[in-house]
Amino acid sequence: FGLCWISIVGNSQDLKLDKKEKKEARKAERLKDYEALGTLLESRKFVFEADKVSSQMFNNRISPDHNYIRFDTLSAFIQFERIIKSKKPLTWEGNIVGWELEKNDKKLYYDLKFNISTVIQNYYMFINYDSSANLRIGGFMYLGYIRQL
Numbered sequence: 001f002g003l004c005w006i007s008i009v010g011n012s013q014d015l016k017l018d019k020k021e022k023k024e025a026r027k028a029e030r031l032k033d034y035e036a037l038g039t040l041l042e043s044r045k046f047v048f049e050a051d052k053v054s055s056q057m058f059n060n061r062i063s064p065d066h067n068y069i070r071f072d073t074l075s076a077f078i079q080f081e082r083i084i085k086s087k088k089p090l091t092w093e094g095n096i097v098g099w100e101l102e103k104n105d106k107k108l109y110y111d112l113k114f115n116i117s118t119v120i121q122n123y124y125m126f127i128n129y130d131s132s133a134n135l136r137i138g139g140f141m142y143l144g145y146i147r148q149l
Contacts, residue, residue: 034129050142094118
């Protein structure tokens with residue numbers, strides 16, 4: 001009985017180490033993803049693709065092919081479908097002004113604020129380490145992902 005007990009205690013300690021090792025590995029992977037995302041965001045060569053939009057009145061799935069912001073260093077090209085009335089996409093482009101990228105190293109996310117020179121509108125983006133992002137434009141919240149161009 002004593003030998004069985006020692007064996008069980010030894011195995012449970014191994015399981016605790018495995019759990020701790022797995023947790024540390026996940027943490028290291030998240031940190032790696034966070035740092036790579038930071039490099040991508042600082043390059044200003046990426047696209048935000050939205051697949052969902054919500055407001056106080058609705059919550060809809062949308063196509064990332066027609067709802068995105070493409071950043072190309074100093075300029076941006078934006079296309080979003082009209083939510084109300086027709087689905088014809090609205091497009092505009094301009095220079096990026098007021099670019100403010102803040103990072104939270106503890107919680108592994110970024111806050112991005114920017115304006116486009118041709119549009120009187122403020123853009124606010126919250127970006128998680130896993131590249132999922134929320135973009136707020138006026139009363140609309142677009143949910144989607146950041147990817148490299």
